[in-house]
Amino acid sequence: MISRPSSALSPSSALSPPLAEPSLTHMVTPGPELLDTAAGTLRMLAEPTRLHLLWQLSSGPKTVTELTDASGAPRTVVSQHLAKLRLSGLVDTRKDGRHVIYNLHDGHLVRLIRETINHADHLMTGEPIHG
Amino acid sequence: MISRPSSALSPSSALSPPLAEPSLTHMVTPGPELLDTAAGTLRMLAEPTRLHLLWQLSSGPKTVTELTDASGAPRTVVSQHLAKLRLSGLVDTRKDGRHVIYNLHDGHLVRLIRETINHADHLMTGEPIHG
DNA sequence: TGCATACGTGCACGTATGTGCACTAATTGT
DNA sequence: ACAATTAGTGCACATACGTGCACGTATGCA
Numbered sequence: 030m031i032s033r034p035s036s037a038l039s040p041s042s043a044l045s046p047p048l049a050e051p052s053l054t055h056m057v058t059p060g061p062e063l064l065d066t067a068a069g070t071l072r073m074l075a076e077p078t079r080l081h082l083l084w085q086l087s088s089g090p091k092t093v094t095e096l097t098d099a100s101g102a103p104r105t106v107v108s109q110h111l112a113k114l115r116l117s118g119l120v121d122t123r124k125d126g127r128h129v130i131y132n133l134h135d136g137h138l139v140r141l142i143r144e145t146i147n148h149a150d151h152l153m154t155g156e157p158i159h160g
Numbered sequence: 161m162i163s164r165p166s167s168a169l170s171p172s173s174a175l176s177p178p179l180a181e182p183s184l185t186h187m188v189t190p191g192p193e194l195l196d197t198a199a200g201t202l203r204m205l206a207e208p209t210r211l212h213l214l215w216q217l218s219s220g221p222k223t224v225t226e227l228t229d230a231s232g233a234p235r236t237v238v239s240q241h242l243a244k245l246r247l248s249g250l251v252d253t254r255k256d257g258r259h260v261i262y263n264l265h266d267g268h269l270v271r272l273i274r275e276t277i278n279h280a281d282h283l284m285t286g287e288p289i290h291g
Numbered sequence: 292t293g294c295a296t297a298c299g300t301g302c303a304c305g306t307a308t309g310t311g312c313a314c315t316a317a318t319t320g321t
Numbered sequence: 322a323c324a325a326t327t328a329g330t331g332c333a334c335a336t337a338c339g340t341g342c343a344c345g346t347a348t349g350c351a
Contacts, residue, residue, distance in 0.1 A: 059215060059277055064208040067280035071211070075202035077195040084190060093298060106340060108299060127297050127348040137282055144275045146190055148268050149198035224328060237310060239329055258318045258327045
């Protein structure tokens with residue numbers, strides 16, 4: 030799903046600082062590939078059920094059953110979403126008996142998930158209509 | 161702007177951090193509304209052109225022309241995307257002569273945008289964990 | 292062997308979404 | 322008044338996406 034740019038041996042980050050912002054290290058012109066990669070990841074997060082699943086995983090590995098119970102969504106739906114997350118490389122799996130244990134592939138993803146939930150929380154509890 | 165020194169002053173944040181992390185707020189089930197809100201915001205970010213536009217805005221206000229030139233996308237496309245961002249409340253606008261100046265509505269968005277681009281950058285350059 | 296548990300997949304269907312095209316509106320200069 | 326610049330909108334079309342249903346696979350237990 031998320032097209033991983035073929036061998037990008039860039040030595041360093043393709044980001045550069047913009048301007049107009051003091052004291053903040055900003056980057057400029059992310060470039061099409063980076064934007065596509067970022068958008069790809071965001072598309073995976075941009076669905077309530079999947080976001081819930083990822084949120085659950087952000088606190089540790091879980092089996093499909095655990096994730097399903099917590100999400101409240103139908104089992105087949107959860108399975109489909111987990112498949113997308115797997116194919117996009119956001120999560121890894123391992124088998125344990127008849128269970129399949131899901132795990133976040135990238136620990137750094139936790140930051141993004143937390144920041145996302147955090148922002149939504151601010152929208153809801155903070156400034157409903159800008160306060 | 162409304163950016164006060166971040167803190168937990170709102171009525172009550174519906175968040176509790178998961179676990180496995182010490183000294184960090186424990187979260188417990190974000191709840192359907194919060195998940196929908198978060199997913200809604202993410203859907204807005206989950207498109208290369210829009211993400212590019214928001215990225216540009218994260219370094220300050222810009223006119224439609226500036227945003228269009230920077231994004232490389234057709235003008236009508238940019239206009240449609242800006243309309244969505246406007247309707248979703250992510251950006252504000254003001255008029256200046258025959259220009260319309262766009263601005264991020266919420267400073268918090270900058271964090272989310274940066275975190276997003278940062279994560280994508282890590283994926284592409286080989287995940288050099290950053291702080 | 293027979294059966295229940297735990298997951299995954301292919302397919303069909305309705306909706307959401309991105310894009311190009313044609314057209315309109317507001318503002319500025321001559 | 323007329324034309325150019327700057328920006329927005331409605332419409333049509335193709336694609337992407339989420340969901341339910343039916344069916345298949347694998348593991349564990351009696």
